[in-house]
Amino acid sequence: MNSKKLGIALVTGLALLLVGCGNQTSTSKDASSASSSGLLAPKTNSKISQGNLTPQQTVAVITAYAGNKYGNDWATTAKSGQQNGLQVNLYRTNKYQLSDNGQGVAYNVTANGKDTGLVYTVSGNNVTIYENAQSGQAKKLTTVSRADMVQYLNDNGQGQLVNNLATGAKVVDKTNGGLTTPANNGSQTGKSSTSTGQYGNEGPVNVPSELQGTWYTADNDEPGSVTFGAHTFKYTGGDNDGEQMAIYKQDPAFLNNDSNITNQAIMKATKNWMRGMFVNAKGMHWLLMHSWMQTAGAGTYYAVHTETINGQQVKVLVEAGGADMHVNAVYYQSQSMAKQQAGTKYDDLNYMQ
Structure with a gap:
């Protein structure tokens, strides 16, 4: 190799070495960016869609949020969860002393x-987050949507x-199956406390x-909301004040008795x-509901469906009624999207002409 080529080779090698050092410095900075910014993980461009969360994503969102915002055991669990996996155990809220029992289920x-x-x-859509719940002195950190x-x-x-x-x-x-039975409190079962087995009641429907x-x-042109619990339903809108109802299976013979x-x-x-x-119909799995004593009318149907909105697949709740199951309204998991999509009719849904 002549001296000119050797010089080029040495310069090239030095340049690569300097680039390599530069990359190492950049990588080192990236690795330390989480700790220097107070975040649990380095920032990325990956985004989450709040309208399409699975149960696993939901616990991941809550853990990541609490770990970043409040640190301590939430942060430790978030870090460990990346290596060992998260597990959320479902208990009745009476296992703990909590300031807000939500829908009667505690997620540990x-x-x-x-x-x-x-x-x-x-x-x-609101979540109340606690720490130190096992000590009997649960500390509420926040309630957040x-x-x-x-x-x-x-x-x-x-x-x-x-x-x-x-x-x-x-x-x-x-709970060894205990979550299939409503808790004995007003927030879970509605105001009536009459037990299963009376008035044609064959037990709770598992939503x-x-x-x-x-x-x-x-x-x-009528903003409103529906809320489903494990066995409950509530509609708020118009003149309705949002009274919570319990959903039960009914003995078919009950209404045959005048x-x-x-x-x-x-x-x-x-x-x-x-x-x-x-009910399975129109390519969807519907929950059909009537009032307990209703003897006429087709009832109201609700089913979760997926539509493409702003280029993304988004879960929506379809409400339908009547003998032909025409769509009455479409519900969304945020008020902002409901306002944005107000009056939108989707090609794959059955509207009254």
Whole structure:
């Protein structure tokens, strides 16, 4: 090799070495950016869609949010969860002393089998987050909406952290099936306390998890919302003040007895009951509901469906009614989207012409 070529080679090698050093410095800065910014993970461009969260993504969002905002055991669990996976155990809220029992279920977040008393409850789209719940002195950290948590995580580049935590996350019912029976409190069962087995009541209807939560609409120039719990339903809008109803299965023979239909005592006892059943029609799985004593009318149908909105696949709640199951309204998981999509008619839904 002549001296000219050797000189070029040495310069090239030096340049590569300097580039390599520069890359190492950049990587080192990236690795330390999370700690220097107070965030649990380095920022990325990965985004979360709050309107399309699975149960695993939901616990990941809550853990990532609480870990970043409040640190301590939430931060430790978030970090461990990336390596060992998250598990959220479902208990009745009476296992803990909480200031807000939500829908009657306490979600206990653990990682690597270690329970450090991290709990949250859910009420509609709002989540109340606690720490130290196992000590009997649960400390409430905040009540925050799913939308606000997602916004915070997206604004701070924590979307990839959420994706990492959601991978392999598990949801486990620790009540030995107890969540299939409504809790004995007004927030879970409505105002009527009459027990299963009376007035044609054959037990609670288990509302699918994808239906649960609060959904908003602005269709028909009438803003409103529906909220489904594990066995409950509430509509708010217009002249309706949002009274919560319990959803039960009904003995088909109950309304065949005319004396039941006209019995004022039964009407009073069941005024907060709905009868529910599931129907497959129009390519969707519907929850069909009537009032408990209703003998005429097709009832109201609700089903979760997916539509393309702003280029993204978004879960919506479709409400339909009548013998032909025409769509009455479409509900969304945020009020802002409900306003944005008000009056929108989707090509794959069955509207009255």
